[in-house]
Amino acid sequence: MLEAKQVTKVYRTGAGCLTVLDRVSLRVEPGASVAITGPSGAGKSTLLHLLGGLDLPTSGEVAWDGVSLGRMGERQRCAFRNRTVGIVFQFYHLLPELTAEENVLLPARVGGQGGGRRLHERARACLDQVGLSRRGGHKPSQLSGGEQQRVAIARAVFNDPQVLLCDEPTGNLDSATGAAVTELLFALQRQRRVSLVLVTHEADLARQAERTILLRDGRIVEDGASRTTRGREAQREGVR
Ligand SMILES: Nc1ncnc2c1ncn2[C@@H]1O[C@H](COP(=O)(O)OP(=O)(O)O)[C@@H](O)[C@H]1O
Numbered sequence: 001m002l003e004a005k006q007v008t009k010v011y012r013t014g015a016g017c018l019t020v021l022d023r024v025s026l027r028v029e030p031g032a033s034v035a036i037t038g039p040s041g042a043g044k045s046t047l048l049h050l051l052g053g054l055d056l057p058t059s060g061e062v063a064w065d066g067v068s069l070g071r072m073g074e075r076q077r078c079a080f081r082n083r084t085v086g087i088v089f090q091f092y093h094l095l096p097e098l099t100a101e102e103n104v105l106l107p108a109r110v111g112g113q114g115g116g117r118r119l120h121e122r123a124r125a126c127l128d129q130v131g132l133s134r135r136g137g138h139k140p141s142q143l144s145g146g147e148q149q150r151v152a153i154a155r156a157v158f159n160d161p162q163v164l165l166c167d168e169p170t171g172n173l174d175s176a177t178g179a180a181v182t183e184l185l186f187a188l189q190r191q192r193r194v195s196l197v198l199v200t201h202e203a204d205l206a207r208q209a210e211r212t213i214l215l216r217d218g219r220i221v222e223d224g225a226s227r228t229t230r231g232r233e234a235q236r237e238g239v240r
Pocket residue numbers: 011012013018020038039040041042043044045046047
């Protein structure tokens with residue numbers, strides 16, 4: 001289980017100290033879906049980056065199965081980032097010179113697994129799962145925004161993570177494309193039984209998660225179960 005305990009993040013800038021997160025505590029239960037909402041600047045991306053081990057808190061801790069990321073060695077933390085979590089960003093962050101399939105394979109390269117035939121097959125299976133089986137040879141510039149985000153999602157699930165962290169995954173997409181990407185994320189959550197943490201300021205997206213957290217000025221001001229059909233169904237199916 002992924003857990004933030006009393007997490008505080010302070011940035012030191014020329015103008016002084018800025019407390020971006022203030023003693024935030026959050027447990028992400030296995031298989032749960034959690035939406036993090038709140039106004040721009042509330043600290044949503046900062047929290048997601050801390051949950052993904054991309055950065056460490058100033059105080060407090062983020063722990064995976066009880067082990068604090070801050071106490072892990074560099075190798076262990078790299079393995080956590082590479083295998084335990086998958087991260088999807090608003091602007092896809094694909095490497096432009098690589099094909100879709102090579103982008104999906106990146107976690108294998110970064111993790112030192114190389115690029116053998118089995119890994120290529122796995123990359124193609126991931127592309128197939130996001131509906132892009134015929135786009136593996138395309139470069140990002142040859143793909144639409146929605147397709148690029150699907151490639152990024154395929155890359156995020158390549159190593160079969162236990163938690164999928166998404167930072168405004170539909171923020172750069174038109175509403176129809178965004179709805180399809182949302183549908184895909186929740187389908188993957190069910191099929192792969194991963195936990196899904198979604199940062200969004202789109203109410204439609206947030207409502208589909210079982211639980212919604214409202215962040216304001218670096219603090220959790222609301223934390224509640226979703227009352228939507230999807231949220232209730234998910235709970236009844238025992239997805240969590
Ligand atoms: N590296 C940084 N140095 C200084 N301030 C930062 C840094 N990163 C983010 N901030 C500030 O932290 C606040 C929260 O940022 P962020 O987590 O990106 O908010 P959100 O994703 O909710 O819009 C903002 O005021 C932002 O300017």
